[in-house]
Amino acid sequence: MSTPPAPARPSLLSFWSDLPREGRMLLSIVVLEFLGSGLVLPFAVVYLHDVRAFSLSTAGLLLGLPPLVGFLVVGPGGALIDRIGARRMLAATLTTMLASDVVLAFATTVPVAAIALVLNGLAFGTSFPAAQTLIASVIPPGMRQRYFGVNFTLLNLGIGLGGLVGGVLVDVHHAWTFQLVYLGDAASYLPGLVLLLGPLRHVAGRPERSRDVPKAGYREVLTKPAVPTLLLLTFVSSFVGYSQLNAGMTAFATSISQVSTRALGFAFAGNTAIIVLLQLVVMQRIEGRRRTRVVAVMGLVWAVSWLLLGLSGMVPGTIAATLLVVACATVFGLGETLLQPTVPAIVNELADDHLRGRFNALNAACFQLPAIIAPPIAGALVGAHLGWVYVALLTAGCLLVGAVSVTRLEPQLTPEVNGQRPQPDASQETILVA
Structure with a gap:
């Protein structure tokens, strides 16, 4: 058969x-x-x-x-x-x-x-x-x-x-x-x-609502299964991800790794280039796979990128430091290609039509809050010459993203919401007898 x-x-x-x-x-x-x-x-x-x-x-x-x-x-x-x-x-x-x-x-x-x-x-x-x-x-x-x-x-x-x-x-x-x-x-x-x-x-x-649907708000969104876990995942991934790339990474690179602003330009150019070149390829590869597993892989990729940043601080002011900072931002971009198609899809497939704006707003809030609190934390650690603590914090956070995605979020999602395509019905397949 x-x-x-x-x-x-x-x-x-x-x-x-x-x-x-x-x-x-x-x-x-x-x-x-x-x-x-x-x-x-x-x-x-x-x-x-x-x-x-x-x-x-x-x-x-x-x-x-x-x-x-x-x-x-x-x-x-x-x-x-x-x-x-x-x-x-x-x-x-x-x-x-x-x-x-x-x-x-x-x-x-x-x-x-x-x-x-x-x-x-x-x-x-x-x-x-x-x-x-x-x-x-x-x-x-x-x-x-x-x-x-x-x-x-x-x-x-x-x-x-x-x-x-x-x-x-x-x-x-x-x-x-x-x-x-x-x-x-x-x-x-x-x-x-x-x-x-x-x-x-x-x-x-304006979303249509049938009269038998009770009036609902943010409380109903937050009590929906998987939503609190998903919001935690968004918060942590934003804190150890975008909020650091735009603030902490540049502070670490210039203060500890002692690279030039031109090197930072190359780093962000590499980040953009890898996304433009690989996003469509990655998108094809992850289609039909569990989105929670894709996010877990993203956490591992980002952990590698922050370790590369940490290594750049061990060879400050050298060409090696510049190359490692550029590699950090580029590898980070690879992680972005895994994150961006998956989490928004999960959010919008969990959402009810009449509450979809609130679902997306809560996810946006958990993404934006780290942009406010992360730069002062990064600045304090880098300014106190605790670069190794900073890198260790980000690496641990990335690993936490992977763990939460697989062990907590995945059991709360249906296969369809988690991106798995239905398998063909075996009963309709032609049975071949040798």
């Missing part, structure tokens, strides 16, 4: 052709939108300090406003998504981001810059849950993991290209060059607004 063959992994070509029209339209603008983000992302401190002549401490406080405000509004934002619909909320978010960039482009005083960055925080707190909810409303469950992977690839491609263009355009001796890139970032939101207000105006409106 023959064994049932494993289901074939769908090709990228079939993925595009199988996508709903709305999904293809949303993907078509990702590179352009995040090209705008890439134009300004690397230069915020330079703009505020060198161009607008704010002190470094003032610039730091100003740049702390978006994550703080974003965290404060993410809860109400999730409830508002469920009330008015993801499309309307995302359109309001893009409008707010556009206004923030325009105000910041002409901000010559601290209060005006603060207003711009508060607007940025309002949008920051609601953009992720609104976008994830909108995607889940138009993409069938079986395609969401692949969609999130392709979206992440295009996002990084846009940021990478934008960073290159911005690096060529900006000049600290000419304020107008910075105004140009901020206005360019503002303009990058216009295609999304046109889509949401025009061709996509029929999707992701």
Whole structure:
């Protein structure tokens, strides 16, 4: 008797052709939108300090406003998504981001810059849950993991290209060059607004609820099986992951490993390149596998990346230190290709339609909180020359992510939510008699 063959992994070509029209339209603008983000992302401190002549401490406080405000509004934002619909909320978010960039482009005083960055925080707190909810409303469950992977690839491609263009355009001796890139970032939101207000105006409106469904809120989300564990996983992975790459890693690399800022540029370029080059390959390889196991592998990959960073501190100021820092960020990017398609898919397959905004908002809050608390912790450890404690903390946290994913989260998920494709019915297979 023959064994049932494993289901074939769908090709990228079939993925595009199988996508709903709305999904293809949303993907078509990702590179352009995040090209705008890439134009300004690397230069915020330079703009505020060198161009607008704010002190470094003032610039730091100003740049702390978006994550703080974003965290404060993410809860109400999730409830508002469920009330008015993801499309309307995302359109309001893009409008707010556009206004923030325009105000910041002409901000010559601290209060005006603060207003711009508060607007940025309002949008920051609601953009992720609104976008994830909108995607889940138009993409069938079986395609969401692949969609999130392709979206992440295009996002990084846009940021990478934008960073290159911005690096060529900006000049600290000419304020107008910075105004140009901020206005360019503002303009990058216009295609999304046109889509949401025009061709996509029929999707992701106010969720329909039958009258027999009782009114529900965040308490009902938190009491759903697997949700608290998933939120813990998001918090820990964000704390030992993105929050460190953007703050602690750079502090360790410059203070302890003593590498140059140019080396950091190479490190982030390597991080972006590995995502753009490998995300689609990785996405094909993980299709149909348990998402919790994929996250566990991601934890191991990130643990290796932080160990590479630790090794760079043992050879400070050398070419070897530079290569190890670049390797750290590049290996970290490989871990990102495993994380980004999986966790958003789990969140949105656990979510009830009328509570989807709240599900995504809670996940976003657990992702954003570490961005507020991780930099001070990293700064304290690195500043006290406790680099080995810092690396050990991150490595242990990555291993904890893997353990929680496999031992706690996996038993709480159904096979379908965990990404496993149904096996063919053996009774329908042809029985071959030798």
